[in-house]
Amino acid sequence: MSDTTPAAETAAPHRYTAQLAAEIESRWQEHWDEHGTFAAPNPTGTLDADPAVAAKPKRFIMDMFPYPSGAGLHVGHPLGYIATDVSARYQRMTGHNVLHTLGFDAFGLPAEQYAVQTGTHPRVSTEANIVTMRAQLRRLGLGHDRRRSFATIDPDYYRWTQWIFLQIYNSWYDAAADRARPIADLVAQFEDGTRATPDGRPWAELTAAERSDVLGGHRLAYAAESPVNWCPGLGTVLANEEVTADGRSERGNYPVFKAKLRQWMMRITAYADRLLTDLDALDWPEAIKLQQRNWIGRSEGARVDFPVHGTAEDAAITVFTTRQDTLFGATYMVLAPEHDLVDAIVPAAWPEGTREAWTGGHATPGDAVAAYRKQAASKSDVERQADAKEKTGVFTGAYAVNPVSGEPVPVFVADYVLMGYGTGAIMAVPAHDSRDFAFARAFDLPMRCVVRPTDGRGEDPAEWEDAFASYDAAIVNSANDTVSLDGLGVTEAKAAITRWLAERGIGEGTVNYRLRDWLFSRQRYWGEPFPIVYDEDGVAHALPDSMLPVELPEVDDYTPRTFDPDDADTSPETPLSRNAEWATVELDLGDGPRTYRRETNTMPNWAGSCWYELRYLDPFNTERIVDPAVEAYWMGPREGQPAGGVDLYVGGAEHAVLHLLYARFWHKVLFDLGYVSSFEPFHKLFNQGMIQAYVYRDARGIAVPAAEVTEEDGAYYYQGEKVSRLLGKMGKSLKNAVTPDEICAEFGADTLRLYEMAMGPLDVSRPWDTRAVVGQYRLLQRLWRNVVDETTGEVTVTDAEPDEETLRALHKAIDGVSGDMAGLRFNTAIAKITELNNHLTKAGGPVPRSVAEQLVLLIAPLAPHIAEELWSRLGHTASLAHADFPVADPALAQDPAVTCVVQIKGKVKARLEVPPTISDADLETLALGDPAVTAALNGAAVRKVIVRAPKLVNIVV
Numbered sequence: 031m032s033d034t035t036p037a038a039e040t041a042a043p044h045r046y047t048a049q050l051a052a053e054i055e056s057r058w059q060e061h062w063d064e065h066g067t068f069a070a071p072n073p074t075g076t077l078d079a080d081p082a083v084a085a086k087p088k089r090f091i092m093d094m095f096p097y098p099s100g101a102g103l104h105v106g107h108p109l110g111y112i113a114t115d116v117s118a119r120y121q122r123m124t125g126h127n128v129l130h131t132l133g134f135d136a137f138g139l140p141a142e143q144y145a146v147q148t149g150t151h152p153r154v155s156t157e158a159n160i161v162t163m164r165a166q167l168r169r170l171g172l173g174h175d176r177r178r179s180f181a182t183i184d185p186d187y188y189r190w191t192q193w194i195f196l197q198i199y200n201s202w203y204d205a206a207a208d209r210a211r212p213i214a215d216l217v218a219q220f221e222d223g224t225r226a227t228p229d230g231r232p233w234a235e236l237t238a239a240e241r242s243d244v245l246g247g248h249r250l251a252y253a254a255e256s257p258v259n260w261c262p263g264l265g266t267v268l269a270n271e272e273v274t275a276d277g278r279s280e281r282g283n284y285p286v287f288k289a290k291l292r293q294w295m296m297r298i299t300a301y302a303d304r305l306l307t308d309l310d311a312l313d314w315p316e317a318i319k320l321q322q323r324n325w326i327g328r329s330e331g332a333r334v335d336f337p338v339h340g341t342a343e344d345a346a347i348t349v350f351t352t353r354q355d356t357l358f359g360a361t362y363m364v365l366a367p368e369h370d371l372v373d374a375i376v377p378a379a380w381p382e383g384t385r386e387a388w389t390g391g392h393a394t395p396g397d398a399v400a401a402y403r404k405q406a407a408s409k410s411d412v413e414r415q416a417d418a419k420e421k422t423g424v425f426t427g428a429y430a431v432n433p434v435s436g437e438p439v440p441v442f443v444a445d446y447v448l449m450g451y452g453t454g455a456i457m458a459v460p461a462h463d464s465r466d467f468a469f470a471r472a473f474d475l476p477m478r479c480v481v482r483p484t485d486g487r488g489e490d491p492a493e494w495e496d497a498f499a500s501y502d503a504a505i506v507n508s509a510n511d512t513v514s515l516d517g518l519g520v521t522e523a524k525a526a527i528t529r530w531l532a533e534r535g536i537g538e539g540t541v542n543y544r545l546r547d548w549l550f551s552r553q554r555y556w557g558e559p560f561p562i563v564y565d566e567d568g569v570a571h572a573l574p575d576s577m578l579p580v581e582l583p584e585v586d587d588y589t590p591r592t593f594d595p596d597d598a599d600t601s602p603e604t605p606l607s608r609n610a611e612w613a614t615v616e617l618d619l620g621d622g623p624r625t626y627r628r629e630t631n632t633m634p635n636w637a638g639s640c641w642y643e644l645r646y647l648d649p650f651n652t653e654r655i656v657d658p659a660v661e662a663y664w665m666g667p668r669e670g671q672p673a674g675g676v677d678l679y680v681g682g683a684e685h686a687v688l689h690l691l692y693a694r695f696w697h698k699v700l701f702d703l704g705y706v707s708s709f710e711p712f713h714k715l716f717n718q719g720m721i722q723a724y725v726y727r728d729a730r731g732i733a734v735p736a737a738e739v740t741e742e743d744g745a746y747y748y749q750g751e752k753v754s755r756l757l758g759k760m761g762k763s764l765k766n767a768v769t770p771d772e773i774c775a776e777f778g779a780d781t782l783r784l785y786e787m788a789m790g791p792l793d794v795s796r797p798w799d800t801r802a803v804v805g806q807y808r809l810l811q812r813l814w815r816n817v818v819d820e821t822t823g824e825v826t827v828t829d830a831e832p833d834e835e836t837l838r839a840l841h842k843a844i845d846g847v848s849g850d851m852a853g854l855r856f857n858t859a860i861a862k863i864t865e866l867n868n869h870l871t872k873a874g875g876p877v878p879r880s881v882a883e884q885l886v887l888l889i890a891p892l893a894p895h896i897a898e899e900l901w902s903r904l905g906h907t908a909s910l911a912h913a914d915f916p917v918a919d920p921a922l923a924q925d926p927a928v929t930c931v932v933q934i935k936g937k938v939k940a941r942l943e944v945p946p947t948i949s950d951a952d953l954e955t956l957a958l959g960d961p962a963v964t965a966a967l968n969g970a971a972v973r974k975v976i977v978r979a980p981k982l983v984n985i986v987v
């Protein structure tokens with residue numbers, strides 16, 4: 031780096047150095063702030079409303095907002111923020127009104143855990159972190175509309191989070207209309223009798239508690255006792271989405287147990303179908319759509335009732351099956367251990383002749399079931415479902431009746447059947463389902479072949495090694511007095527048997543979803559309080575809007591009650607409940623002052639990110655969540671965006687199901703209730719890759735500081751000791767973090783921006799290499815030198831017209847860069863800008879002003895500070911942030927044609943005008959098809975064609 035030595039700087043006092051970059055960058059950042067350069071006007075309302083912008087095309091460009099971590103940023107974090115900023119700046123220069131800002135997702139566990147350790151209030155540490163992060167982000171020159179930025183912990187913001195909760199609570203899903211409606215509509219239906227109450231009594235005769243229960247069965251947010259993921263290690267329950275595939279907490283990796291607790295739930299399942307089909311309207315990566323589809327998990331099948339022998343008349347086990355065509359082959363049944371019917375069907379004693387192997391060695395079915403349940407409770411769903419060879423279970427002592435064959439079938443409990451899926455009960459068809467096959471083998475249960483094997487094996491399952499599970503075969507052995515499926519294909523058989531069941535009222539075709547309702551309460555401190563209180567009868571009351579926000583109270587202890595993290599039998603106690611003064615309140619909710627108990631759970635930290643895009647639109651609105659005209663302008667449906675939504679949303683692929691599914695759900699509720707005109711929040715989603723870094727480890731496997739590792743002949747050393755090198759995550763714990771602050775200090779923010787964008791395609795992960803950053807620094811130095819004299823500081827451009835070659839280089843660059851900018855291909859845009867800049871350097875002599883200006887505009891979105899500085903030195907008084915992006919002249923952007931000579935036996939027979947980039951193969955086809963060439967060949971056989979694209983084709987005959 032000889033050109034940055036102090037000596038070189040004295041020789042060239044106006045060279046673009048890190049010092050100069052720092053000076054330019056802070057000056058322009060101040061200028062932008064002072065002039066509100068990135069303040070996007072709304073068409074109406076607050077924020078310098080300008081009705082004229084309603085006619086202006088818009089772009090709403092968003093990042094997944096960060097959690098303000100105490101560790102600060104490393105260079106991996108801003109990759110997406112820089113990319114959206116480049117895109118936003120480009121869109122602004124192509125005539126769009128651009129909304130681009132960044133807030134903070136500030137509720138969350140780390141601040142609370144820090145509070146537990148240090149006693150610092152989470153608000154104090156979180157706000158300090160926000161201040162640090164804002165400064166780090168500002169240093170990068172991100173063009174955010176800062177007026178629109180907020181943190182989810184601001185009471186002005188979470189007041190509306192609570193308000194949305196109330197809208198969801200006060201709504202129900204009208205399946206007939208396929209949308210959410212106010213709960214008042216449902217109450218009206220109960221009142222006027224158009225809808226019957228569950229037990230048929232008139233609505234007026236129900237007590238308040240009974241009404242509350244009935245409505246709770248419909249509300250989109252409801253409290254219910256249900257099996258939940260209880261994580262004693264974290265002292266809270268968790269959503270399914272927060273539990274890893276091996277049944278542990280995603281955060282902290284603690285064991286998670288199933289426990290029955292009363293919790294708030296969100297009825298996201300009501301939206302399963304719309305969440306699925308509306309994916310088609312979105313411009314998202316296919317991989318993310320697929321993950322959402324799989325998570326929602328739509329299965330078409332049937333419910334079938336199996337009456338149970340020896341109990342009350344109406345006891346029946348309802349199963350969900352996707353293979354109702356195999357009903358004649360159902361030879362036993364299984365209930366999930368937690369199934370409610372288990373207790374009802376278990377007889378006092380084992381039926382006569384019960385096999386020893388079915389009893390698990392217990393004296394009574396009751397004992398066997400109790401012991402088995404205990405064992406199952408300690409396993410995660412995944413462990414239970416894992417395709418372990420060994421299937422476990424016990425006989426309940428009860429028999430059900432197969433409704434088509436009339437045969438008694440034994441009912442088992444086994445943990446391979448999950449309570450949370452379908453009905454929690456299955457009909458087992460061992461001949462055609464491999465899990466059932468394994469179980470049937472282990473317990474010596476009968477099997478019946480009802481789908482004719484097509485792979486050569488016979489029809490006796492006793493001789494099989496595994497189930498025959500095909501969809502492309504004929505049904506056999508499946509007839510009774512009133513129905514026969516024999517000879518039908520699977521699809522026809524399904525239809526026929528479903529009809530037969532429906533006619534008898536013992537089954538029906540159904541669609542089942544894997545998606546469960548969203549567990550929405552947490553036993554934590556640092557989250558939004560619920561706007562709910564309970565009266566002395568335990569009936570929940572929603573607080574009126576006028577009582578929002580319900581602010582978090584002070585507590586003296588943030589700790590979850592000390593638990594044994596490995597003990598499922600511990601129970602949660604919430605920090606908010608410890609502030610008795612807050613938890614008990616006297617309120618007048620319309621019937622005089624009464625004492626209420628507040629809900630002491632808090633919302634999960636997904637709540638704040640479920641709707642923040644809407645608040646960016648209208649952050650100061652105190653009357654409404656968002657002005658409808660403002661929402662329609664920024665997010666409303668339009669051509670090519672039928673669902674409406676944010677124009678570009680950039681973030682990590684790890685949020686595929688959690689945040690993105692929850693946010694879509696809330697948005698749809700708000701749409702149904704008429705608060706927004708878009709029915710999806712995010713039209714285009716883009717997942718940026720990760721910036722990775724090398725992790726160096728010593729012989730003990732401990733990470734050593736990456737910055738102090740040296741390389742010698744392809745080996746790596748730390749303090750003289752050999753260390754291993756692997757590509758991994760960047761972070762403090764791996765001692766390989768590089769901060770943007772360091773890079774800004776050494777080269778400037780523009781260089782950092784360019785380097786991050788040049789590293790590769792935006793969606794691909796890439797290894798950080800500090801040594802390579804200087805390449806982009808050099809580009810900026812050459813750019814600077816093409817405009818400014820390093821010795822005098824004078825602008826060197828000439829008013830002379832550029833020569834043809836330079837003009838062509840310019841327009842080719844403009845053409846390519848525009849396309850790349852629009853397509854988020856910033857790495858190739860940089861390559862094209864570099865090429866143009868190198869052309870000017872090589873050409874020598876002063877650069878024509880017109881070319882210099884266009885070049886500065888081209889690089890402006892990527893390196894905005896140096897571009898502003900050069901633009902102003904070139905004599906412009908206004909910022910280039912709103913200048914017009916260069917437009918290519920198509921005639922100049924195309925390479926001129928090249929003349930290609932076609933020879934036969936060494937003699938020129940034709941001349942062709944071809945593009946300079948033509949391939950050998952295309953040129954050969956073109957030459958052989960040319961009329962002059964065919965005439966000259968005159969039918970002679972071609973022996974060989976030698977092609978030297980684009981200039982020569984030699985034909986040998």
Ligand code: ANZ
Binds near residue numbers: 350351446452459463
């Ligand atoms: C009989 C049958 C015969 C089945 C056959 C499959 C094959 P998907 O496609 O994922 O929806 N099942 C239903 N509920 C279950 C539960 N709670 N736990 C474990 N398994 C359950 O799978 C639906 C199939 O999974 C259902 O169809 C049922 O087994 C099983 F040849 O019923 B099948």
